[in-house]
Amino acid sequence: MTAQDRCFVGVDVGGTKILVLVVTDAGEILARHKTSTRRDGTPMAEQIAEAVEGGLAGADLSLEEVSGIGVAMPGSVDSETGYLGTVPNVELDDYQLIDTLRERYPVPVEVGNDVNLGTLAECWLGAGRDARTVVGMFVGTGIGGGVVIDGRLRTGPEDLAGEIGHMVLMVDGPECGCGNRGCFEALASRTAIERDIRRAMDEGRQSRILEFVSDDRIRSGALRDALDVGDEVVTEVMTRAAHYLAQGALTIRHLLDPDMIVFGGGVIEACEDFLMPLIEAEVRADRMKGSRDTLQLAVSELGDDAVALGAAALVEAKLSDLPVYEMQHDAGEAEEAPAEASEDPSMFAAPAVAEQVTYPHIDEVSFGSVVVDGERLEHDIHIRADGKLKKRKKKWARRDYGTSHMIGPRELKKLLRKQPETLIISEGFDAMVRMTDEGREMLQESGVQWQMLPTPEAVEAFERAEGRKALLLHVTC
Ligand SMILES: [Zn+2]
Numbered sequence: 001m002t003a004q005d006r007c008f009v010g011v012d013v014g015g016t017k018i019l020v021l022v023v024t025d026a027g028e029i030l031a032r033h034k035t036s037t038r039r040d041g042t043p044m045a046e047q048i049a050e051a052v053e054g055g056l057a058g059a060d061l062s063l064e065e066v067s068g069i070g071v072a073m074p075g076s077v078d079s080e081t082g083y084l085g086t087v088p089n090v091e092l093d094d095y096q097l098i099d100t101l102r103e104r105y106p107v108p109v110e111v112g113n114d115v116n117l118g119t120l121a122e123c124w125l126g127a128g129r130d131a132r133t134v135v136g137m138f139v140g141t142g143i144g145g146g147v148v149i150d151g152r153l154r155t156g157p158e159d160l161a162g163e164i165g166h167m168v169l170m171v172d173g174p175e176c177g178c179g180n181r182g183c184f185e186a187l188a189s190r191t192a193i194e195r196d197i198r199r200a201m202d203e204g205r206q207s208r209i210l211e212f213v214s215d216d217r218i219r220s221g222a223l224r225d226a227l228d229v230g231d232e233v234v235t236e237v238m239t240r241a242a243h244y245l246a247q248g249a250l251t252i253r254h255l256l257d258p259d260m261i262v263f264g265g266g267v268i269e270a271c272e273d274f275l276m277p278l279i280e281a282e283v284r285a286d287r288m289k290g291s292r293d294t295l296q297l298a299v300s301e302l303g304d305d306a307v308a309l310g311a312a313a314l315v316e317a318k319l320s321d322l323p324v325y326e327m328q329h330d331a332g333e334a335e336e337a338p339a340e341a342s343e344d345p346s347m348f349a350a351p352a353v354a355e356q357v358t359y360p361h362i363d364e365v366s367f368g369s370v371v372v373d374g375e376r377l378e379h380d381i382h383i384r385a386d387g388k389l390k391k392r393k394k395k396w397a398r399r400d401y402g403t404s405h406m407i408g409p410r411e412l413k414k415l416l417r418k419q420p421e422t423l424i425i426s427e428g429f430d431a432m433v434r435m436t437d438e439g440r441e442m443l444q445e446s447g448v449q450w451q452m453l454p455t456p457e458a459v460e461a462f463e464r465a466e467g468r469k470a471l472l473l474h475v476t477c
Helices: 044-059 097-104 114-124 190-202 220-228 232-256 266-284 303-320 395-401 409-415 437-446 455-464
Strands: 007-013 017-024 029-036 068-073 109-113 134-139 143-149 260-264 296-299 362-366 369-372 375-377 381-383 389-391 422-426 449-453 469-473
Touching (some): 017 303, 068 097, 068 303, 097 109, 109 114, 114 134, 114 260, 134 232, 409 437, 455 469
Parallel strands (some): 007 068, 422 469
C-alpha cells in the first residue's frame, strides 16, 4: 500500500458471524477479522464496532486513515436512511443501527443488502470484472439477487431491485415464504428442493438422501452426495431445479439483457458440476433469439469475502461517484485472476514483515476425501503460503487442458501467491496429475522449491517442510 491508496472497511453482518475486511481502493485485502455474532443482548452497533476495531488493528490502521465504512445486512435495507426492515436470522432490536454507527464514526457509513453487495463485488473484482451489467443469482435457503447496471448497483426507489427470488415463475404455483405464490424461490431454492424430495419420499419413493443428512435439514452438501451416488429422486428434483434456474435466467435475460449472470450460494457451490451444464444448455437453447448470443453464465469467484468486499465497494463507489468498472481492481487478491493478467512481480512478493503462519493440519487423506483440522472435505484443496485453505477450482484446468489432471500457469499463479519457499503438488493416488511445460517454466522462474509426489508422500512432505509452504492436494477426480 502506498500513501496515496485510500482504504475502506467492509462489514458483512450475518446470523452467525460478522466479517470485517479492510481493503484498499483497488480491492486488495489488508486485513480480515471474523467474530461470531453474539446473542447475549450486546447491541449490534457495539458488536460491529468491536469487529471494525479488530479489522483496523489487523491492518495496523487508525480510523483516521480510513475513507469510509460499508455495512452489509441481510434482509431489506433502506438505502437512503439505512433503516432496517425485517432482518432474518439476526437478533436485531436496534433499528437505529446505522444512525448509531454514523454518529460514532467520523467517516461516511453506507449500508446495503448483503446479496446486492455480493453482486457488486463480483462485478468489481470477481467473475464479472470484465462485465458492466451483471445480475447475481444466489441459491440457498431462498434465492437472493442483485442487479448492477453499467457498473452501478440498482436498488430502486423502493429498494426492491434484485429481489429475483420473488419473480413469479409459476402463476398460482406453490406458496412462497413472502406470502405470494409461485415465486422463483418457491420452485428452485434449497427449501423448495428439500420440500420436493420429502414429498417424493412421503409418496413412497426410495431415496438415499437421509444417509447424508446429519441433522434434520437437507443441506447442500447432502444434495451433492446424493447426486454423486446417482440417487434417482434427488437427481430428478435437482434436474427440475436446474430447469427453473435456467428459466429464471432467461426471464432476467429478456428483461435486462445483462452481460453476465453470476450464480452463487450454497446449492450452486456444492452442486455446480451438476447444475451449471444443465442451466447453460437450456439458456443456450433459448427460442427467443437475440441479435447475438453473448450472455455469459458464470459462477461467483469471491466466496465468503464477496459480501464484505461489496460493502467496501458500496462506500467507495458512492464517494468516488464511479461505476465499479472504473474503480481500480487489483487482481492480486481477487481469487480468479485470468492468466492474461499482467505478470506483476509484486504478486509474488513476500510480506514486508515476517509473520508467523499457522498452517492447516492434514489429519488423514484417502481416495476421495481429506480431513483437515478435523473437517472432512471431499474435494481437492490448495493450502497457500499464508496458511489459507482454498477449494481447488478445477474448471480452469478443465477449460485450458480438458482435464483437471494438468497443472498449468493459471493454477500455479494461485499456489505461488504470498511467496512459498516450498511447493508440494500431489499426483493423486493414481499418479495422474501432470505438470505442463509452461508450468515447469513458471516454477523455474519463481525460484520455488517444488516437488510432485504421490498423495500420501505429498502430505508427509508438506507437514515436514519448514518455512513458507504451499500445497496442492489431489484427492478426487
Ligand atoms: Zn416470494
